[in-house]
Amino acid sequence: MSILKLHYDIDGSDFTRAGEASGKVKRVLKKLGLDAEAIRNVSIAMYEGEINMVIHAGGGEIDVEISSELVTIVLTDHGPGIEDVSLAMKEGYSTATDNIRSLGFGAGMGLPNIKKYANEVAIDTKVGVGTTITIKIYVPDCSAEL
Amino acid sequence: MTVKELATKLDLHFLCGEEQADRPVTGCYCGDLLSWVMSRAKEGDAWLTVMGNINSVGVAVLADIACIVLTENAPFDLPALERARQNRVVVLQAQKNTYEIAAAIANLFG
Numbered sequence: 500m501s502i503l504k505l506h507y508d509i510d511g512s513d514f515t516r517a518g519e520a521s522g523k524v525k526r527v528l529k530k531l532g533l534d535a536e537a538i539r540n541v542s543i544a545m546y547e548g549e550i551n552m553v554i555h556a557g558g559g560e561i562d563v564e565i566s567s568e569l570v571t572i573v574l575t576d577h578g579p580g581i582e583d584v585s586l587a588m589k590e591g592y593s594t595a596t597d598n599i600r601s602l603g604f605g606a607g608m609g610l611p612n613i614k615k616y617a618n619e620v621a622i623d624t625k626v627g628v629g630t631t632i633t634i635k636i637y638v639p640d641c642s643a644e645l
Numbered sequence: 646m647t648v649k650e651l652a653t654k655l656d657l658h659f660l661c662g663e664e665q666a667d668r669p670v671t672g673c674y675c676g677d678l679l680s681w682v683m684s685r686a687k688e689g690d691a692w693l694t695v696m697g698n699i700n701s702v703g704v705a706v707l708a709d710i711a712c713i714v715l716t717e718n719a720p721f722d723l724p725a726l727e728r729a730r731q732n733r734v735v736v737l738q739a740q741k742n743t744y745e746i747a748a749a750i751a752n753l754f755g
Contacts, residue, residue, distance in 0.1 A: 515724055518703035522732070525707060542707040543683055550680075550700075603696040608680035615684065 503527075503565040509549060511558025514602070521546040524563055524572075531565065537638045540616040541570050544634050547609045548574040554599050555579070556630065572634040580626040588614060646670050646753060648712045648735050651691060655739065655749050657714060660721055662735030670711045673750045675743050679704050686710060691750060693743045697721035702728040702736075711735065716743040 505527065507520035521542055528538045545561070552559045556578025564571040581587050588610050595605030614620050619635035649666035652659060659666075671689035676682045677696045686692055688709035694701065697719050705713050712735035715721055721729075721736060729736050739746050 515699045518700060518707070522703060522706055539688070539709070546683065546703070546707050547680060602698055602700060603677055603679040604700070606678035606680045608678070608684060612680055612684045 501566075503531075505563040505565070507561045507563075509552050509558045509561060511553050511556065514553060517550050517553040518546050520561055521549050528565065528570070533565075533570075534639050537570065537636055540636050541572070544613045544616045544636065545572050545574075547612045548572065548632055548634065550604060551609045552576050552578070554595055554604060559629075566638075568638055570636045570638060572632075572636075574632045574634070575629070576631075577629040580628055580630055581622070581624040582626055584622055584624060648691075648737075651712070651750070651753070652737055654753060655741075655746060657737040657739050660715070660736040660738055661726060661729050662712070662733060665712075665733055665735045668711050668735065672754075673747060674710075675747050683708050693739075693746055695719035695743070697725055699725045699728050701725065702732060702734050705729075705734050706732050712737055714739055714746060716741065716746055 510516055524545060525538060525542045552574060556576035559576030562573045586592055590611045591607040593605045593607035599605045613634060617634045618637045621633040624630040648668050648670055651670050669689060670691050672687050674686035674690045675693040677694050679700055683704050686708050689711045691712050691714055692710045693714045693716050695716060697715050702725055715738045718738055718740055
């Protein structure tokens with residue numbers, strides 16, 4: 500079984516481009532004909548990770564691996580890290596600034612949404628060093644040819 | 646019901662995406678917090694909001710929203726308009742507020 504690998508550099512200074520990589524991945528998955536629910540799950544989980552990366556970490560990198568059974572998204576940043584992961588996983592908790600909130604973000608749904616839509620999530624974070632989030636989403640009954 | 650029918654019946658004004666007017670509208674969702682909408686809106690929903698920025702377009706694309714309806718004539722900025730055109734997202738504007746439009750849509754769906 501072949502694996503399609505995609506890589507994106509996320510610009511942390513341009514908020515207007517936040518979410519572009521997630522949109523590109525969604526288009527790729529649609530072209531491949533993956534299960535619609537899996538595509539939605541990947542789109543939401545990756546978008547939340549991408550937005551978090553721009554809001555909190557000044558950008559980073561996203562690597563996506565697509566096979567006929569699994570989509571793996573690895574988000575790597577060198578931002579401030581997450582001080583309290585269990586608190587950050589709670590719906591409604593956010594450290595976003597008022598400016599970010601005025602754009603419609605900062606609802607405290609980022610990590611909770613990732614957890615909700617992913618089959619597996621691993622968060623590796625160190626304060627002052629950065630964060631790596633690995634998201635795995637299973638693809639059921641896939642007819643995609645990779 | 647199509648986007649065009651919705652626009653006609655509720656007196657909504659097209660800002661862009663008129664070529665997608667035959668897209669079916671299957672439900673409605675109201676909200677301005679993007680992650681909340683992303684998580685809860687369903688494919689084919691008309692999304693009622695006052696959040697008219699470029700990130701709203703991203704949410705509409707990723708959540709497969711049928712159309713964005715900017716209520717109370719909320720502004721839609723130029724970068725958002727350009728992104729919406731690129732992504733063939735339908736954006737409508739309503740003079741009425743979110744409650745009034747949502748209630749009218751509920752009536753249409755019976």
